[in-house]
Amino acid sequence: MYVCVCRAVTENEVHDCIAEGARSVRQIRDTTGAGSDCASCVRKICAILKRSEELTTA
Secondary structure, X not given: OEEEOOOOEEHHHHHHHHHOOOOOHHHHXXXXXXXXXXXXXXXXXXXHHXXXXXXXXX
């Protein structure tokens, strides 16, 4: 599923960034470009980051 339509960034690509150490929307944006155009995907990216943090701290 696409997280960022503007840059064609998928949810898997965001998860890969997180697995490689990204901990913020800015880091994901710098790696994938997601969120750098219209920014409508930033909420989705934040939700993915939050779920990832919850899984690692549980």
